[in-house]
Amino acid sequence: MEISQKVYSNLRKVPKGKVTTYKELAKSINSKAYRYMGYLMKHNKDSINIPCYKVINSDGSIGNYSGNGGIKTKIKLLKKDGIKIKNKKIDLKKYLHKF
């Protein structure tokens, strides 16, 4: 199975109300290709089934987003999932999902 498919699969496992980081995502597939995670999201081959907005930076900041509205929409979607965002940062202690 291709790495990209594994990443997508894992990302879909993130429960509602939780988020994950590029770092954790890479670790979950036994890889250190942190940068590639974002690369995959941007390419967005399966955007319909992949909640890329649940992927954030290791320090809890939002990171980036190429969808409609960009960062703003990403934050909105996260809030919709019940996640509290403080000054563009997410409380990883509460919302980080580990694989």
Next chain:
DNA sequence: CTCGTGACTTACG
């Protein structure tokens, strides 16, 4: 095979 790319991370000054 090599090269460029990327929504990252860590370390250092």
Next chain:
DNA sequence: ACGTAAGCCACGA
């Protein structure tokens, strides 16, 4: 806190 640099890895051309 901020900018810079280096490390990292899969993928397409």
